[in-house]
Amino acid sequence: MKELQTQYQKILSDFLANQTERNLYIGQNFIRQLIQKKVAPEEVINIHKYAIEQIYPDLPEDISHSYDFLIEIMVHFGLTLKEHQSLLEQQEELRMEMNVATKIQNMILRTTVPMLNQIDIGMLSVPIRKMNGDYVHFLNNNNSVVSVAVTDVVGKGVPAALCMSMVKYGLDTLEYATKDPSYILEVLNRIIEKSVDDSMFVSMFYGTYNIKESKFTYGSAGHEPAIYYNARKNTFFDLESKGLLLGVMPEVTYPQYDIHLEDNDFIIMITDGVTDFRKQGELDPRDVIKNLALSCNHLSAQKMCEEMYTYLKNLPDFELEDDFTVVIFKK
């Protein structure tokens, strides 16, 4: 402390003698060191008072006392700063805890993209925070039927991640059931409505592809509509479906529809994080995505996913604010 006192007094008297910007710069640098040494503001006032008294031995007593008043009131600022240090430590601990939690979450939600000859599948899912609130679940039974569930939990962070565990659990239990989207969505809806907090809802797009018949059957629960490109007609179609978010009401039915896929057709399934940007001139987000898909249609499904992400991420307007998930089925 004596050391700090001497240094401070030198810096202060230099300033009072010369009053240059350089003195102030040196003073601020000195204070940074003090703060990192956890010196409190009331101690700094005390050091200042003592330095002033040394530099001006004829200092009026009143001015001396005025520093005592300043010291007294600075104690409260000091208290707030001490609380700050404590909070910083807590924050560090929590950060490390969330890192481990994220690792575990990622393992629980790990999914392999099926590699098949008859259909090219690609997937990319980028979370906005540490824990992903979107989840893609593939099911490949004996290579005759490939199914995919694209799920988006309404909400972010830890609660969303836990809710997602419930969804995965439900999908795992349904593994050997029939693959009808209607049925799957109905059952999941009941599980989620019963099990999870009243304020947590889940949107899902469920599609199942019958390889032999090249038939894609899909249903949706309040989810961002998928995009279907028909190569022969060179036209895009929106795959919508009337269906309530999962978990709102116990008894809900979900319609399902079929599409026949021909060579060079593709289906893009996304979550709403992908369309979360402003109109680009005349084009609204879904049009932008359709054009983008066409422009990289020559690439593999996986490369298409990555291209779309890179392009959209670099749009000047695009402030990624939600988990970003895209799945592409390409014949």
Next chain:
Amino acid sequence: MKELQTQYQKILSDFLANQTERNLYIGQNFIRQLIQKKVAPEEVINIHKYAIEQIYPDLPEDISHSYDFLIEIMVHFGLTLKEHQSLLEQQEELRMEMNVATKIQNMILRTTVPMLNQIDIGMLSVPIRKMNGDYVHFLNNNNSVVSVAVTDVVGKGVPAALCMSMVKYGLDTLEYATKDPSYILEVLNRIIEKSVDDSMFVSMFYGTYNIKESKFTYGSAGHEPAIYYNARKNTFFDLESKGLLLGVMPEVTYPQYDIHLEDNDFIIMITDGVTDFRKQGELDPRDVIKNLALSCNHLSAQKMCEEMYTYLKNLPDFELEDDFTVVIFKK
């Protein structure tokens, strides 16, 4: 700001005139208001400087300038305080997020205590933080066999909670399998070893009670030994079992043992949070618990659990530092 200036000047000049403790008390109260209004320390120095200049018009110019130096260095304290406010807000958000997460977690891990005539079952599980790292899973199939798994994740907080979800999924999937503790522990060990982070381990005590035969079969994976009280011999036995924590190595076998339960016998299954206190005189923690159980043996299994918790919680030495779980089977 002008208002604050005038008030401060009054308080300061009162102090300089009278220098009583009362003035300092009023000054500190005033500063508390300023801090809550988010006034920064450098602004306070400025207010002080101006007030001093008003009170002492003949103030030497150097002293005036010395306040400028003080203002400059206080800016850095001010920066740290502003970061503090921002951290407080973040902390609030995180706190609310963890509340929702806890609700979901509690729903996922919800378990009903079986109510049977032939055996009285009680359970109490109190987490040390928001999310419980202990988990009790009951299975009651057609009232002929009642099983219980008492699980303790090594670790606390969010990661432990997620790991616990994995355990629950595992137990649920094994629901219709044979009830042999050896088998259950073997399968769970493989699931956890494969699925979860290398640093997460789980201890488990698994017991299954055959009602018709009054036979309790148990096995344990690195878990705190259960306590068995034989009424006829009026003796306690420790139910230990050699078995590695779940999730360490892929191929591990777990031995199992049988006990025949007679009227007034009871079994206490706990997690290590229950024995986490210092020796009470000559008695080590497990002895304390045994005596405690005997002393309230006339109560129902549920009441026994609650009594034990209340008693242990109020021990002067007992600083509850871990999740506290106790399950009692009473014939």
Next chain:
Amino acid sequence: MNAKSTVEIVTEWDIVAARQLGRNEAKAIGFGAVDQARITTAISELARNIYLYARSGEVTIERISNEEKVGLRIIAADKGPGISNLKKVMEDGYSTSGGLGAGLPGVKRLMDTMDIQSHVGNGTTIVIEKWVK
């Protein structure tokens, strides 16, 4: 020879009296200006809590010493409602201090040691100590 004085806390101005006593004792023992301010602030917080939440209580200030050093012990005792969740009260955060950093965690940081005995319906006794370094 341990000097010991007690101030009863009933009105807000008793807080000032307790502060004054604390400051005098701190000065007499040899605490510097900053520590005098901190001890006084700690006494102020404890006395304020008594004044705000317990019907009445008292603050006792006692000089303490061991072979190496001297210090001050302050005991704030009341028969108020008592603290139901001690852990929560000692946690930092917006809820406990309103962002002021004050409250019991703050008092603990101003002093060297703090010990709390409190039971619901039976009052609270807080003992804080600070040694001259």
Next chain:
Amino acid sequence: MNAKSTVEIVTEWDIVAARQLGRNEAKAIGFGAVDQARITTAISELARNIYLYARSGEVTIERISNEEKVGLRIIAADKGPGISNLKKVMEDGYSTSGGLGAGLPGVKRLMDTMDIQSHVGNGTTIVIEKWVK
């Protein structure tokens, strides 16, 4: 008539020159003592970053005005490595400021507005503004 002056940042004393320029301009426009200190500290932080992390750069200080008020705009530009993770750099916390509250989040709080353009390998340009209230 927008006065505009630039200081090239190469040595540590150029930081002082940039501060001086900023303080003079701030004083001339009518900022009070506290705001002068804040603006100078913000300039100091930005210039220090240039000095520490980019090979060189410059700080430009410009008087600005609209119908209602006057103010200062400071542009800190460099051809340094660029900021790879802007979001992370603007987050509060131990990692970014060492508990000092400084860094870019700190600069943002000292001023009214802050805009950052930065690309990896292409340098960084930060524009901050503060208006006389």
